[in-house]
Amino acid sequence: MKINPEVLLALKENRPVVALESTIISHGMPYPKNVQTALEVEKVIRSHGAVPATIGIIDGEPIVGMTPDEIEEFGKRKGVLKVSRRDLPVVYAKKLWGATTVATTMIIANQAGIEVFVTGGIGGVHRGATETMDISADLQELAKTNVTVVCAGAKAILDLPLTLEYLETMGVPVLGYQTEELPAFYNSHSGLKVDYRVDDAFEMARIIKAKRDNKLTGGILLTNPIPEQYEMKKEVIDNAIETALKKMDEEGIKGKECTPFLLKTIVELTGGDSLESNIKLVLNNAAVGSEVAKEYCKIK
Ligand code: PSU
Ligand code: MN
Numbered sequence: 543m544k545i546n547p548e549v550l551l552a553l554k555e556n557r558p559v560v561a562l563e564s565t566i567i568s569h570g571m572p573y574p575k576n577v578q579t580a581l582e583v584e585k586v587i588r589s590h591g592a593v594p595a596t597i598g599i600i601d602g603e604p605i606v607g608m609t610p611d612e613i614e615e616f617g618k619r620k621g622v623l624k625v626s627r628r629d630l631p632v633v634y635a636k637k638l639w640g641a642t643t644v645a646t647t648m649i650i651a652n653q654a655g656i657e658v659f660v661t662g663g664i665g666g667v668h669r670g671a672t673e674t675m676d677i678s679a680d681l682q683e684l685a686k687t688n689v690t691v692v693c694a695g696a697k698a699i700l701d702l703p704l705t706l707e708y709l710e711t712m713g714v715p716v717l718g719y720q721t722e723e724l725p726a727f728y729n730s731h732s733g734l735k736v737d738y739r740v741d742d743a744f745e746m747a748r749i750i751k752a753k754r755d756n757k758l759t760g761g762i763l764l765t766n767p768i769p770e771q772y773e774m775k776k777e778v779i780d781n782a783i784e785t786a787l788k789k790m791d792e793e794g795i796k797g798k799e800c801t802p803f804l805l806k807t808i809v810e811l812t813g814g815d816s817l818e819s820n821i822k823l824v825l826n827n828a829a830v831g832s833e834v835a836k837e838y839c840k841i842k
Contacts (some may be wrong), residue, residue: 543603543604543605543606543650543653543654544560544603544604544605544606544678545595545606545607545823546595546605546606546607546609546652547814548593548607548771549593549595549606549607549654552579552593552645553654553655553656554597556834556839556842557592557839558591558592558658558732558832558836558839559594559595559656559658559835559840560587560592560593560594560595560656560658560659560660560828560831560832560835561582561592561595561596561606561648561651561654561656561658561660561689561828562583562584562587562594562595562596562597562647562649562659562660562661563567563596563597563641563642563643563644563648563659563661564598564608564613564642565597565619565625565641565642565643565644566580566614566642566661566824567579567580567596567598567613567615567616567641568619568622568624568641569641569801569802569805569821570662570802571805571817571818571820571821572806572809573617573618573823574617574618576617577613577614577616577617578613578690578725578824579690579821579824580613580616580617580819581597582677582700582825583681583823583825584596586825586828586832587660587831589594589827590829590832590833590836591832592831592832592835593607593757594607594653594687594720594823595651595656596608596613597642597646597650597736598612598616598634598640598641598642598754599625599638599640599641599642599648600632600639601637601638601639601765602633602636602637602638603633603634603779604634604650604653604656605635606651606784607648608616609611612635615670616639616641621639622639622640622641623638623639623640623641624641624643624798624802625640625641625643625646625647625742625797625836626643626645626678626679626798627645627649627678627679627680627682628644628647629646630649637809639735639800642678642779643665643679643680644658644661644664644665644678644683644691644801645658645678645679645680645682645683646662646763647661648657648680648683648687648689648691648791648807649683649687651689652688652689653656656689656839657688657689657690657693657750657835657842658689658690658834658835659689659690659691659692659778659831659836660691660693660824660827660828660830660831660832661691661692661824662693662696662727662820662823662824662827663693663694663696663697663727663826664678664681664684664691664696664697665678665679665681665696665700665703665801666678666680666681666700666701666702666704666708667681667700667704667705667708667786668699668700668701668708669699669701669787669820670701670801671701671704672821673699674790674796676797676798676800677708678729680777681708681709681712681714682703682712683760683761684709684712684760684761684763685712685713685714685757685760686759687760687761688754688759688760688761689761690750690762690763690764690824690831690834691745691762691763691764691826692719692763692764692766692831692834693763693764693765693766693828694725694765694767694823694826694827695724695725695726695727695729695732695765695766696724696726696727696764697726697727697728697783697804698727698728698729698732698779698780698783698817699783699786699787699801699808702724702732702734703725703734706724706734707799709763711740711759713760714761714762714763715737715738715749715753715762716723716736716737716758716763716765717736717737717738717739717740717746717749717762717763717764717765717807717821718736718738718739718740718742718744718765718767719746719765719766719830720737720739720740720767721736721739721765721767721768722736722739722767723735723736723767724734724791725765725766725767725768726737727768727820727823728768728773728775728779728816728819728823729768729774729776730768730773731739731766733777734806736765737787739838740764741747741773743830743836743837744837746834746837746838747834747837747838747840747841747842748764748766748841750762750834750838750842751841751842754842755794764830764831764834765822766826766827766830768819768826768828769778769822770798772818772819772823773819773821774812774815774816774819777803778815779808779812779816781811782807782808782811782816783804783808783813785807785811786803786804786807786808786811789807790803790804790807794803801830805820
């Protein structure tokens, strides 16, 4: 794998590094907002004294710490594959370009020695999964790979209660940053409880340390609510989600296309408002994730 020299040095010197995924760039947001957001997220991380490491696969080689030019290329290039765990061997062998999902970003971050990873939302158990068995590989990865993922909860395009059940079965702690309630991505209210509330970055760092020191493998999910001023109205977003799910069904969209299709359709249905909320929540997660990475470096 190719680790950016700045990232490598920070890791060697035990300075905070924050991993970022690239599917959110190539499949999660439209160009050019995807690239602008990716660069802005890196800026937020730097302003908090951490080093960003955006992860992607170029010509079959995992890149840890993409350059701004590489991020730009990921944002506009056609045919970049959405790469989850099952795709990795083929993408490596065939020397393809691949955007890493939460699952594969966790795998590569862990191999590089990065503990904290910031994103928008994770994949989960899809609605209707009792029939389709559509359960994101992100959840299995959280079960086994030693990375802490900071996100804004999971979107209501998923079945949130089933997603929590699955995470419980898999032994993944689901924590709320300064909240007891599981945030629902565009909105901070799901009506569901997280396992534990975490009050600050130091407390979070202690939980990570306790997990690693005690050789408890697997990820930790820290859910961080979208700031109130950027929340979407519940009726508006719920309507858009319902319509998008119906459209997905009518158009026969299946498998790995589901999440990108739903995200794109929701942006269209909300006249771009959901994209603005999405951007703000990622920036907010970047701030929290950087603080957690900083505190963890101090005590690990
Ligand atoms: N949720 C978002 N934005 C995203 C994704 C999820 O709000 O970009 C992406 C992430 O990369 C996540 C992937 O890992 O979708 C999950 O896809 P699937 O459900 O096919 O596993
Ligand atoms: Mn799926």
